[in-house]
Amino acid sequence: MTAVMQGVRVLEVAEHTFVPAASALLADWGADVIKIEHVERGDAMRGLASTGVVSVSGDVHVLLEHSNRGKRSLGLDLTSPDGLDVLYRIAATSDVFLTNKLPRVRAKLGIGEDDIRAHNPRIIYAAGTGQGERGPDADRGSYDSLAFWSRSGVAVGTMRPEYEYVPVPPAPGFGDSLGASVIAGGIMGALFHRERTGEAPTVDVSLLGTGLWAMGQALALSLQQGVPWTARPGSEPRLNPLVEEYLTSDGHWLAFCCLQAGRYWPPMCEVIGRPDLVTDPRFADHAALIANNADARDILRKAFAQRSLAQWRDLLADFSGQWTVVQDTLQVADDPQTVANGYVQECRTASGTPFRLAAAPVQFDHAPAAPRRAPAFNEHGDEILADLGLDLDAVLDLKIRGVVS
Template identity: 75%
Template sequence: MTAVMQGVRILEVAEHTFVPAASALLSDWGADVIKIEHVERGDAMRALASSGVAVVPKDVHVLLEHSNRGKRSLGLDLTSDAGRDVLYKLAATCDVFLTNKLPSVRTKLHVDVEDIRAHNPNIIYVRGTGQGERGPDADRGSYDSLAFWARAGVAVGVMRPEYGHVPVPPGPGFGDSIGAMTIAGGIMGALFHRERTGEATEVDVSLMATGMWAMGQALALSLLLDIPWTPPPVDAPRSNPLTGNYQTRDGRWLSFTCLQAGRYWPPMCEVIGRPELATDPRFADHAALMANSREAIAILETTFAQHPLAEWRERLASFIGQWTVVQDTLEAAADPQAVANGYVQDCTTAAGIPFRLPAAPVQYDGRPSPAGRAPLFNEHGDEILAELGLDTDAVLDLKIRGVVA
């Protein structure tokens, strides 16, 4: 694996998942990430006891590990002049300053772009926000369940009238993790631009913008047609019988997206043991198949319901069309493709407890990036301060005054 970010130093003043997960990715790719944490409690994520749908185990805080792997931690009081002086000294050594603090908080703490660039004019300044840096809600906090999921149209995109409620995100940090990848890409682009031009830029990524981009094609159609995007009803007719989901005898689901139905219908007929349907006048070519899709769908529904998933896996193994099994998270992690490509990485906590994390989704030179572990709170405090040239007496004085943890 090529550590493409090796030699890049990032200073992070951020909490929770959205922004910290961005520098976690960059750490996987070789960057040195210094995480500044609240001098007493650390990152608020450390105290999170539940994801909203599951209890977070105390011995392996995988939510914290996901967004803080490979970093170095320093507990620092940014409300004090001495604490900010340490931050500014660190900023002078870094390539990137990364934060999710609201505008009013950045002003109060004196960590806005002008404050940081007064000590390093060449630093790339990166802000991750809920709704964006401008507008009436710029100074309002948010979460991915709000700005990404609810506000950007994602929730409505999966909502159905029969639910009777607004669907929740599919997992903790769903929009956060997508947004983090966006921030990481923005940082890499800014570093490339600085390398080419010498110009240090500001980078802004919001959860709302990321959600709207994720819904980009639906949003564009909505704007073109002036109709809000909503998914089709469950019983809406499908013109293509080889797109959609079919349930097996044991209650599992097979998902198909064979857009060229006429091409894939004959081999599908072989798979289901009904070769005569390939020449049936109702389905003999693409146009006929589309015109008689309801009948074809009914045949497939009945046939797939007659056998369990294991049998359909065998039958479909040689099918040339596009299909997959609808899997849960444990099945995805054990999927032969996930295993072969290293999509899940083995890790250990600071206490030596083993656990596993999803790998960074971008690979270099054909190998996955090894995922590090999250730091203990202030684990690297003395080390980081020593790198700034502070001797033992100076560090002890800062600790006594509560400036550093």
Template identity: 70%
Template sequence: MTAVMQGVRVLEVAEHTFVPAASALLADWGADVIKIEHVERGDAMRGLASSGTVPVTGGVNVLFEHSNRGKRSLALDLTTADGLELLYRLTKTADVFLTNKLPSVREKLKITVDDIRAHNPKIIYVRGTGQGERGPEADRGSYDFLAFWSRAAMAHTVSRPEYGHVVGPPAPGYGDSIGAMTIAGGIMGALFHRERTGETPVVDVSLFGTGLWAVGQALSLSLQMGVPMEPAPLERLNPLVQNYLTKDGRWLAFSCLQAGKYWPLLAATLERPDLASDPRFADHNTLMAHSAEAAAVLREIFASAPLAEWRERLAGFSGQWTVVQHTLDAAADPQAVANGYVQECETAAGVAFRLAASPVQFDDAPSTPTRGPEFNEHGDDILATELGLDWDTIMDLKVRGVVA
């Protein structure tokens, strides 16, 4: 893959997933990312024991790896004058400064836009927040489960009343990962603008704003009609825009919007010519009028055979369908394999694991992520090579707890 971000240096003062995953993507694309970590505990993600539903085991913290692949780690105490001075010196070498610290914390640590640009006026300053940089809750932290999923209306639109509970997001770091891609795109746009004009924008991305964008079509429809978007009914008007259960408990998903066109083709695939000639299903209008009956017929048919058989029988069907897959299915999907959507990695100790690759590819090749850094793995090298400190000075900083 072409390393489109080669030569770009990112200085990150952030933890968890939302913002660090953005610089992980940039590292995948060739950027040099220096991750500044808390001098004692490091990124809080290093100590995460569970996703909330699944324990983090197997010798690899893959949740940390997802959002920190390809970076270098330096642990600094930014509450000390010496630690802050080291950060400022690194700032002079960077193209991008990336943080998810709250406004009040940025002020306290002296890493605001003005603080950082006092040492590098040409740096792109990037802030990732929960609810946005302005407003009454600008200084309130959040998580994607809250700002992206619940506050931005996603939870409401997928939680049917009969469930009796609010549906949670489908994966840990779900909104974080989507928001990270948004931040990465914003950074690349800002760098392009700087290249063209010499101007250095401040980039802001929030979990709430990203969530509103993700439900943007529903949001616009709601505003247009004056009613909130509600969960879709289980029985759709179109029998070919539904899910059907197979004999072995798996699901097939269909999304044939032109039902009148695809109904006879599906009937032929199912070896049921009677369905094509049935006057109830003769054209699009009659099919819509008898949608419930058509769906009942399809439920019975698909329940008669296991998924493996339906994969084979539907392979030649030209309508739009897929299998509702779980995560292991998706990783092994022939299209995922052919396009390199899942990549092999290994830890410093040689323990193998796999990561989702960046969804953006350049020049017909997937990005190949490398492992995340061990805590302060590159600290001594950065201090000596990048900043030119001698060993006595480095040791003095270590003894005083300024660096790890």
């Protein structure tokens, strides 16, 4: 892979997943990311014992690894003048300053846009927030389950009317990881603009804004028709029988999305061994299939229930329509397409313990980015301070006074 971010330094003051995962992507693509952590406890993610869904256990903190791979760590007290001075000195050597601190916290700490740019006018200033930089909730903290999932309409969009509960996000850090991709793209665009014009833009991404973008088509339809977007009841059939999920004999689901029902019905009839259905007047064309969708769906449901997933894989291998197997996370990790494209990558801790991570979703020059492990807390502290020109006595003094870890 071409390290397109090589030579770019990112200074991060952030915790948890949303914003740190953005600089993790940039690190995968070659950037030098310096992660500033709380001088005593480090990133709060290091102490996270549970996601609220599953416990975090084992030799590898994979949630920390996902959003902090490839970085260098420095424990620094930003509430002290000397700690802030160290931060400013690093900022002077950086291309990007990235934070998820709330506006009022940035102002209190002295890490606002004007504060950082006073030491480096060319730096890209990037902030990730829950609800955006402006408005009554700009200084209110949030999480992806709130701003991205619940507030933006995503939860209602997945809520089945027949169930009296609000669905939870499908994975920890779901909106965080999507939002991180948006931040990373925004930073790369800002760097391109700076190279072209000499101007250093500010990058502003929120979980709420990312959620609205993810719901963008539904939002546009809702605004056009004056009706909020909601999911159809699970018992309500789709009009197109070839846009549906069908259960195999061994309990697996096959998902089809053949939007042109009339075109794909004949080859589907061949797949299920019912060529007689091609000339059935009930299914003569797209309009007829839609009008008789219940009959077509019932035929397909019974057909797919007669064979196993392995058998259907063989029978559908040459089917010209669009389909896939509904998979869980372990299945997709071993999916031939995942393996062929390097969408899951091997990694090792400092002690050599192996683990696997999702690869960065953008590849350059036909090769996936190979993630490096996350740093131990303050692993690179002495190295980073030495790069700033601080001698051993100065570093020891900062350590004794608790300015650095």
